[in-house]
Amino acid sequence: MKPRTYLLGIACVLVAAEFVCDKLISAESSPPGEPRWIEIGSERAVIVRDSKSADDRNALAWTIDSSEPIDWTLLEKDVEHFYEQYDVKEIWVVNLSDKKKIGTVADKGGYVRPGSHRTLSVAWGPLSDNGRRFALAAYQWKWGTDTLLLLDVGPDDSRSTQIGPVLDKAIEAQIKHAKPRTRGPFDSTYLLTGLPELGKRTGFSDPFTVGIPFVTKDRENDAKVSEGILTLKLVRGAEGPAASVAKTIPGPLPDDPFSESARLAKADRELNAIYSALLKRLDRSEQNALRIEQRVWVERRNQQADDALRTKDTAESSRIVRDRILRQLTEQRSAELRKQLEPDQRSPSPE
Structure with a gap:
């Protein structure tokens, strides 16, 4: 390679790196040290990602359908490759604390990796006085929610009921009333991913009440016709768990202020706005210095959040703890950068 070409290549790499840093200053890594599988008796099952309950007591796990020896080291080295290489045999509901299989999800549903054509997500409720809890599990297709299950989970057993048709009927009634033509x-999508473990508008507000965001589209033209929040009342019956729609609240879906993930997203938007405004006020050398400083801060912030997981209270969700630490550090960084703006300049509003 000629010297000029080499220098041009390096320059392009640096420009690309600066662009990525400017837009992704809040990039996060996955929490380290989290077990990826559970051994129960002679069987080993992969813990479905982001499927743990807030207290780390319950999760979903899948066994592998393979006649060949399974390369478990691949799950540690290249988790994406592992998910692509192996098929699901069965999906379990597990008691992580006691290392016990307590039930199965009836529809194994093919792929369970996030981002695949059919993704499994779950939202757990808090424990009630009798040691049981409800949970919602959904298979999401690109067209909407294919299957929505209500789980009734105890220390030693689990029961489930398909509740999707109940919710679909309530939404269709609301559409018929608001848009009779x-x-x-x-096709409705029920948004379980990212629901707060405890929420006021979405997520579980108590062990027997849950708010589920939804988006409904017309199947023929793929146009959104309704969105909002369904409030469900959950009960345990002799034949299994059941849900009824107590309230339908149509309208745009807001972030739940009780969700740490929502608070973190808001803090990230504010920091991005302040950081971008500050960059515009600096000369080139100062911009480069700020970018380097920001990269160092991102690495330090993520490391502090990872360190906090190692000393967290075992009753708290790893995701909640990490989001809380990231949010607090992000808010501190916003305050630092805000001081560097002109004293009489108002802080930019996040988009």
Whole structure:
């Protein structure tokens, strides 16, 4: 390679790196040290990512359908490759504390890796006085939610009921009332991923009440016809758990202020706005210095959040703890950068 070409290549790499840093100053890594599988008797099952309850007591796990020896080291070295290489045999509901299989999810559903054409997500409720809890599990397709299950989970057993049709019926009634000329058919997506473990509008507000955000589209033209929040009342019956729709609240989906993930997202947006405004006020050398400083801060922030997981209270969710630390550090960084703006300049509003 000629010297000029080499220098040009290096310059392009640096420009690309600066662009990524400017736009992704809040990039996060996955929490380290989290077990990726559970051994129960003679069997080993992969813990479905982001499927643990807030107290780390319950999770979903999948066994592997393979006649060949399984390369478990691949799960540690290249988790994406592992998920692509192996198929699901069965999905379990597990008691992590006691290392016990307590039930199965009836529909194994093919792929369970996030981002695949059929993704499994779960939201756990808090424990009730009798030591049981409800949970919601959903298979998401690109067209909407294919299966929505209500789980009733105890220390030693688990029961489930398909509740999707109940919710679909309530949404269709709301659409018929608000838009009588809209005939359907409709496809609804129930948004379980990212629901707060304890929330006021979304997530579980108590062991028997949960708010589920939804988006409904017209199947023929793929146009959104409704969105909002369904409030469900959950009960345990002799034949299994059941849900009824207590309230339908149509309207745009807001972030739940009780969710640490929502608070972190808001803090990230504010920091991005302040950081971008500050960059515009600096000359080139000062911009480069700020970018380097910001990269160091991102690495230090993520490391502090990872360190906090090692000393966390075992009753708290790793995700909640990490989001809380990231948010606090992000807010501190915003305050630092805000001081560097002109004293009479108002802080920019996040988009």
